[in-house]
Amino acid sequence: MNQTDPTPPSNVQEWTVSALSGALKRTLEDAFGFVRLRAEVSGYRGPHSSGHCYFSLKDEGARIDAVIWKGVFSRLKVKPQEGLEVVVTGRITTFPSSSKYQIVVETIEPAGVGALMAILEERRRKLAAEGLFDERRKRPLPYLPEVVGVVTSPTGAVIRDILHRLADRFPRHVLVWPVRVQGETSAAEVAAAIRGFNALPPGGPLPRPDVIIVARGGGSLEDLWSFNEEIVVRAAAESEIPLVSAVGHETDWTLIDLAADLRAPTPTGAAEKVVPVRAELIAQVDTLVRRHLGAALRFLERRRADVRALARALPRPEDLTAPARQRLDLAAGRLRHGLTANARRHEGDLNRLAQRLARLSPHARLAERSAVLQGLEHRLAAGLAANTLRRRADFDRQASRLTFRPVRERWQNAGERLVLAGLRVQRSYAALLAQRRERLQSCWKLLESLSHKGVLARGYAVVLDEARRPVRSVAALTDGMAVSLQMADGERQATIGGEGSAPGRAPSRSRGKVREGAAPSMQQGSLFDP
Known part of the structure; x- marks a missing residue:
């Protein structure tokens, strides 16, 4: 330590x-x-x-x-x-x-419920600020829809109440989109159903609803929470088809009630708001028909009395037309004199126009233009003659200056350049030919060094089977198999024998057979092994 x-x-x-x-x-x-x-x-x-x-x-x-x-x-x-x-x-x-x-x-x-209400109020303020609950964007329901789409659970009492109420009031074609109305996937399914009804094309194989009812029975705030989710509220606000919200009882409210075009207190109340009562509608139509017929009869009788009263105050037809006939007779007398005077006036105008036309006739203008053309023709002939004499004089002067001496000198110079170019081509061709000959000799030497004939010249032989394919191993040889032995100076035929040779003893040359079982030191290597 x-x-x-x-x-x-x-x-x-x-x-x-x-x-x-x-x-x-x-x-x-x-x-x-x-x-x-x-x-x-x-x-x-x-x-x-x-x-x-x-x-x-x-x-x-x-x-x-x-x-x-x-x-x-x-x-x-x-x-x-x-x-x-x-x-x-x-x-x-x-x-x-x-x-x-x-x-x-x-x-x-x-x-607790207080937390849910706080979340609900916060979400309501957020969506209201975006304008999803604005009353101006809500649309009225159709008075009598042909097809009613219902988004609800297919197994609950809600769908039965809606169908029963529609059948009592006014039977309509009903499309049910089954969804879960409670649980984790409920909100996504309800939103998908609303958007699915809106995606149906008008006139398609599946009829497009004229109004949509989103319905669910009553429950606690937690049970109805799916209808407070943003995805459901936004789908209801984006719906192009008028949408009725019927979620819970009359005292319950959810955010989809604020975004829908109409809120119904119960699913049964939604069915009542969507379609009218057929019997009441028939009675109302009958009452309107009777009132319309009575009003039409009273209107006709009043018009008939008015016509009779007006007929008594009208004068006779001949009294109405007498002044007009008198004015027509007077106008006919004045018309004869007026036509004669008008014809004379037009005749004088026509004579004056004829005199002007004679001065401007095509014959007179053609004669004038012909005289102008003749003058231009004389001037053109004189000008051509003078131009021809001037060109001929210029040509004579140029011809006197022209000789064949420059042409002969250019021809001689071109011949000398051609001779020099021929000599350069001959020298280039000879040099190129020598270069290609050297490359060919190098390739030939390389080919001879890589050829198998050089290997055969050193004492090796190639064993070929009947299909002229090289035999690479002893296992490919069988007794009595005909083979060919290719050597450097020729080729001989041989047959494989079944007898083994003694160790260290070479096979007999007189029999001309290739035997298996030779000593490892006497076996020949393959030419084709790498």
Whole structure:
């Protein structure tokens, strides 16, 4: 023992930080593997860029970090909100990098009806700010729809009540889109049903509804929560077909009631608002028909009396036409004199136009143009003659200056250049031919060095079977098999024998057979092995 060492020896186990963090993590997860926790959401800022959510849960005296992974967050029915009191379930674990413990949330539920109402009020204000509940965008229902679409559960009493009420009031064609009206997938199914009815083309094989009823029986706030989801409210607001909301009893209300074109207190009330009573409609039509016939008869009688009264006040027809006949006789007398004067006036105008036309007749204008053309013809002939004499004089001057001497000199120079070009072509061709001859000789030498004939010249032979294919192994030879032995100076035929040769003894040449079982030192290598 070293007396100078101030640290006394110890048998306490030494831990690394990572090992200690791992041990704490396992201990905590074993003791609190799954817990249910009631607390208030604090520090929630929405999903991280990775899709995960990080926030805290607190009460009056403590706080714990919480995390929701991306896949779990997308499946949550209730999303966390700042200040919302919730009941969460999850696993307690640690985060070794910062030596902190946290809860990994699996589910979130509102802590009581008050929390649900707070969520509902927050969602109502948000959707109202977007204009989804505006009364101006709501449309009236058709008075008598041909097809009624119903979105509800096919097994409940709601659909039976609606069908019974429609049959009593006015039978219509009903299309039922079956959905779950409660549960995790209920909201998505109801929204898909509303959009599915709107996607049906008019005049298609499946008739497009003229009005849609979204119905469900009464229940608690939690039972009706699917009809408060944004996806359902937005689908109802986007519906091009008028939509009636009939969710719950008269005292119940959901957000789809605010987005629908009409809210009915019950599913039965929705059926009553969609179609009128057929018997009442028939009676009303009969009453209107009787009133219309009576009014028509009274109108005709009143018009007949008016016509009789007016007929008594009218004068006789001949008295009405007498002044007109007199004016016509006077006009006929004046018309004869007027026609004669008009004919004379037009005759004078026609004579004056004829004189002007004679001065401007085509014959006169043609004679004038002919005289102009003759003058131009004389001037053109004189000009052509003068131009011809001038061109002929220029040509004579150029011909006197032209000789054949420059042409002969250019021809001699071109011949000399052609001779020089021929000599250069001959030299180039000779050099190219020598270069190609050297390359051909090199290739031929390489071919001879790689040819199998050089190998055969050193004493090797190629064994060929009857199909002229090389035999590569002894296993390919059988007794009595005819083979060919190809050597450097020729080829001989041979037959494989079945008798083995003694070790170290060469086979007899006089028999001309190739035998199996030769000593390994006497076997010939293959030419085709790599």
